[in-house]
Amino acid sequence: MSADTSASPLAPWRPAERAARLRCLSWAAVLTCGFLVLLGLLLVMPGRPSLLSLDRRTDTALHAFALAHPAVTRLCLVLTDWVWGPTPMRLLTLAVAGLLLWRGHWRRAVWALFACAAGWALETGVKAAVGRARPHWPHPVDTATAASFPSGHALAAATACVTLLWLTRLYGVRRWWWTVLVAIGVLSITGAGFTRLYLGVHWPSDVFAGWLLGGAVATASAAVTVPWKPVER
Helix, strand or coil, X not given: CCCECCCCCCXXXXXXXXXXXXXXXXXXXXXXXXXXXXXXXXXCCCCCCCCCHHHHHHHHHHHHHHHHCHHHHHHHHHHHHHHCCHHHHHHXXXXXXXXXXXXXCHHHHHHHHHHHHHHHHHHHHHHHHHCCCCCCCXXXXXXXXXXXXXXXXXXXXXXXXXXXXXXXXXXXXXXXXXXXXXXXXXXXXXXXHHHHHXXXXXXXXXXXXXXXXXXXXXXXXXXXXXXXXXXXX
């Protein structure tokens, strides 16, 4: 098995490492600001079911389509529960982290686990603090019980996909495979959010907030755990 040969956390930072950490912090700051803008707009309009006018229009159109196309709706139910749901995403992250620990790459395993746990904790905390009501329909095609903001599916997909794609990049995956994996990651992040809108259990702003917060968690946790430190092959 190979071992993590990264330097001590107290060792001086090399310029390239400082630059990489600064980029992570910058991305985390930008994504967090976007999330806070959505959160601020929601908090200054208390009692309103939709944050933006686009929320209601988008959900109404998608719900009408879902009622008219039950086959597509059944497919979205399978995808949202068994493919792009928070549980499959977190189990995939745990499996990758376990493989990294087995190979002795503890720093990258800690990053994956930390990002996964932080995303879960933030989702739970923000949902409880904001308490936004979900869309309500006379004839729902799916149900969900927790608060609406942010979308847990979108947050978990963004956190997992960004983290796992970055890990494959750190290990120097070949260009063709990298292209395929990026396409799968983008499809998963987008699909996780779209299916929640299609099934009428989230507002679009919930999904955008989940994507932003998930990306911020992945990049901020990378700045803390520095997974790009050298690893013996």
